[in-house]
Amino acid sequence: MTAEKMLARAREDLGLSGRPNVVTRWYAERNGSQFLGGPWCNMAITCWARHSDNATAVLPKGDRAFTVWHARDGEGLGRWHAGTAAEIKQHARPGALVFFDWDGTDSIDRIDHIGIVEKNLQDGRVQTIEGNAQPYSAPVLTPTGWTTIGQLRIGDLVIDPMGQSSKVTGIHPKGMRDIYRVTTASGQSALACDEHLWEVTTRDGGAPVVLTTMDVKAKVDAGRRVRLPALAPVEFDAPGAPPAAPYLLGALLGDGSLRADQVKITTVEQQIVDHLAGLLPEGCEFENTTRKSYRGAVTATYLVRGPSRWKANPLLAALRDMGVLGLRSWEKHIPETYLTASVPVRLELLRGLMDTDGSIDSIGRAEFCTVSERLARDVQELIRSLGGNCNVHAKRGITWTSPAQAEEQPGRNAWILRNIYLPENPFRLARKAERWVMAKKRSGAYHRRIVSVESAGREGVMCISVSASSHLYVTQDYIPTHNTGDVCKRRVRGASVIAGFWNPDYEQTESWMEAIVNELPLLKQGDQGPHVRTMHHLMLARDVQGLDGVGDTLFAPAHSAGIRTLQTAAGLEADGVVGPQTWPVLLAVR
Structure with a gap:
């Protein structure tokens, strides 16, 4: 030894x-x-x-x-x-x-x-x-949306990088630790303690390795390229059919006017209009309200008419229930139920948004632009939940003029999603979708590169273990990270x-008696055989009560009760099972 x-x-x-x-x-x-x-x-x-x-x-x-x-x-x-x-x-x-x-x-x-x-x-x-560990406040993705690691319990489900559910198998508080913010090239960031684990690759084509936060920091600070794993589209526990067709909602959030008493969309793309017409609720239809301005400009607008003036417009009712009716352009956002809907629903929602407020150049670089910061962040989350990524940039200092306003006036900031990567085509509109297909295939590796690891104070932390074979789960900003x-x-x-x-x-050195103990089996109620007979007679030698008339070939309830009495007297857990801690008590080994 x-x-x-x-x-x-x-x-x-x-x-x-x-x-x-x-x-x-x-x-x-x-x-x-x-x-x-x-x-x-x-x-x-x-x-x-x-x-x-x-x-x-x-x-x-x-x-x-x-x-x-x-x-x-x-x-x-x-x-x-x-x-x-x-x-x-x-x-x-x-x-x-x-x-x-x-x-x-x-x-x-x-x-x-x-x-x-x-x-x-x-x-x-x-x-x-x-x-290892993460802060109690660190967000963790579950099949129903986001929670914090501090709220998890054994048996809860979290999302792994394959987009599937994985069971929490262990919770381990780790006390106060130094916390660091890990940030990627796309602006994703997550908090973790100095000893938290990350599965990363450190060279193109290299095998994944598991490093602590401080190991990652050392490599990043030295200029090494460190990348996180890719994330597959997340399979949420979708609550059921969405209240409105997802492509229709996406198009309305992009180019729609959502006044409290009417809904209309402005677009020159006939393909979009034709597709939307088939997605309207039963009884609703488009009314073409396109008109020319006094300068001759054409505004192609389509108003959504309800079944009749005496019946409520079902689309208005659905949008009202979702909390988006009456929003102005800078107030728009994606309803929560759509952010955690099924993969096909989320993809169609994104296509409605990208066909209207998205663009793509001749070499396949796609962007999305809106004056609503909340909508921009929602679309970024939507893209990440589908296994993609992007950067959000703010364009400030915008001015505008109009036929009735000749002098430049300050406008609202624009929020632009750039470097959009996605494993699926985010467009349905043919002229945009074709450019996406013809573009050089991208791996999304740029977005997963870690660019900084910075101190973020001290905080109470804990770690979890999960059932996924990869031992990974998804934390803040859709970042895959390692369990304990x-x-x-x-x-x-x-x-x-x-x-x-x-x-x-x-x-x-080990005594001969202890060597024997180490070879003896685990016995519990219902077991039979020669070792049960040995246990029975050792109990009699220890004057255990309640064994009168009890046989020595079957581990009976009376044996279990007697063993619990011995275990309690010895300061052991009284479980009635004879194992490595209880055999020495029977053999009087101290």
Whole structure:
């Protein structure tokens, strides 16, 4: 047994993530299926100790999954050290078990996490092996829209980069940490702590790697090209059929007039008019109100007429219910229900917007322009939710004139979406759609490039683990990020978060009795066989009550009740199951 063997086994699991995994499966086989999806930092310590022949030193009272109990084990041996800088500097040796309280106390009962010391830095800090985190306030995308990471619970669903739902399998508070804002070339940004994990590529055609925030910062600051993964169109839990045809709504938000008493659209594109006519609610139709101005200019306008003057116009009613009727051009926005609608609905909505207020040049560069900042941001979110991206630019200092206003007057700012990338054609109008198809295919890599990682203060953080095979989920601004890696990275810790530590005696040897205990199986009510007979007679030898007339071949309810009594007396969890922690009690191994 040596500390180096323990550390060598721990290093083999660097990068291990997700649940269940090889550690939780191994632990569950020994101690019960309830451990498959549990927090596994202490299970990993147990696994490493068992597989490096260090169980006697590291696990004096058997397998441990609960960090507080493991800390108490060291305290009971007289090996506990408080987590002060002086104690750490003087006594924390490689292989020491170090315990953390993210609230900064030295209380064993408040311990949240465990790691193993790889190196004492001799300045009150240690290098360890552990996990990662995001702020509680960080947005996370779910099948029903946005929430914050602090509101998530185990079993909740989040969105992964493939656009599919993934289950939250673990929640891990990490206390106060330094926070950084990670920003991409398209203006996307997300907050994460210094040790949060990111899956990135660092060269064209290179394989993805997982880096901490600080690793990413170092590469970006050095001028290296670091890119995030691509995002597929998001599959939201759509509530049902939209109240109005999505292309129709998009066209009205683009070139429509949404007065409280009437709706009309202005366009010279007959293809758009013909398509919209087929999307109007039953009983509605277009009335061509095109007229010439006194200077001869033609304003091609189409008014939406209802079924009759005695019946309500169903389109006006639908737009009123969505909260967009009566909005002026600079007040327009996309109703929330459409931002989380199905992929086909969102794509048709975007095509209605792009056919009217969008443009595309001869080499395929597409733009969208509006005087509503909110609509511009909504369209950007719509594009991102469809697996695309774009930049938003403000054009200020605009002036205007008219036949009735010869002098220039200040106008409203224009909001322009540029560098639009999308895996699907965002146009339906033939003359624009053809240019998109003929344009050189773009990968969207420009938008995913990280351009800065800047300090953003301190905040309470937590990390989550998710069921997705990629271990990724989608955070703020549709940025894909990594879930907890738990034992993925060497870390440097100081006294502010270390509650205490203890040094296992790696020089001792395993007794013959403890070797037997390590080979005994897990027994529970209903089991049969020779090991049940052994358990039965050991219970009789320990004067366990309630076994009169009970056979020794079947693990009966009376056995379970007796085991719980023994476990309670020994300070163990009283679950009635005989495993690595309970066999020593039966064998009187202390």
